[in-house]
Amino acid sequence: MGAGDYVVHEAMELLSFTKDITIYTDGKELQVSEKFAEAAKKFNINSKAIYRIDGNEFLQKIFFKDGTSEDIDGLFIAYESPSSVDFARKLGIIVEGNAVVVDKNQQTNLEGLFAAGDCTGGFKQIATAVGQGALAGKRMVEYVNSLRIEKSAL
Numbered sequence: 001m002g003a004g005d006y007v008v009h010e011a012m013e014l015l016s017f018t019k020d021i022t023i024y025t026d027g028k029e030l031q032v033s034e035k036f037a038e039a040a041k042k043f044n045i046n047s048k049a050i051y052r053i054d055g056n057e058f059l060q061k062i063f064f065k066d067g068t069s070e071d072i073d074g075l076f077i078a079y080e081s082p083s084s085v086d087f088a089r090k091l092g093i094i095v096e097g098n099a100v101v102v103d104k105n106q107q108t109n110l111e112g113l114f115a116a117g118d119c120t121g122g123f124k125q126i127a128t129a130v131g132q133g134a135l136a137g138k139r140m141v142e143y144v145n146s147l148r149i150e151k152s153a154l
């Protein structure tokens with residue numbers, strides 16, 4: 001669901017799972033840059049204004065203001081442009097507000113995945129980002145080395 005480059009980008013990501021993808025623009029005209037114009041042709045485009053979405057355990061149906069409806073298996077929101085933490089949310093990384101949650105080693109809740117700088121919230125300054133980045137880099141090296149040691153012990 002969206003009406004710009006971002007929605008086409010996200011739809012392309014889904015192509016490895018299914019070819020049955022519709023872009024819902026919610027009454028807007030799909031406006032994509034030259035870069036995404038060709039890719040956009042791969043998808044069904046539905047420009048009807050959305051009235052409501054419905055389902056039981058999972059999302060099942062999308063209703064339009066003109067009284068029609070379509071069956072759906074899921075809906076991904078891709079309005080405007082991605083925020084810096086959208087990527088994190090999709091990976092299942094814990095995010096509070098607009099900040100990726102990290103421990104004192106800059107590690108997220110996903111082992112081996114580290115974050116630093118503005119995306120972690122707090123004092124948004126270059127010095128903070130560089131300092132956190134340096135620590136994250138060091139801990140990443142240590143993490144990768146620990147995997148090598150575990151592997152060589154097998």
Ligand SMILES: Cc1cc2nc3c(=O)[nH]c(=O)nc-3n(C[C@H](O)[C@H](O)[C@H](O)COP(=O)(O)OP(=O)(O)OC[C@H]3O[C@@H](n4cnc5c(N)ncnc54)[C@H](O)[C@@H]3O)c2cc1C
Nearest residue numbers: 082083084085087116117118119123124125126127128129
């Ligand atoms: C107007 C302004 C003035 C500032 N003045 C100062 C100052 O005087 N002194 C100071 O210390 N700090 C200042 N800051 C803050 C400083 O710019 C930031 O704290 C710092 O740049 C953070 O660095 P970062 O690497 O964490 O994030 P960023 O510098 O924002 O870098 C993140 C990068 O990731 C890219 N990105 C985001 N999402 C994705 C994605 N999904 N895929 C690929 N790439 C992605 C972005 O395009 C960006 O290039 C200022 C900020 C602003 C906005």
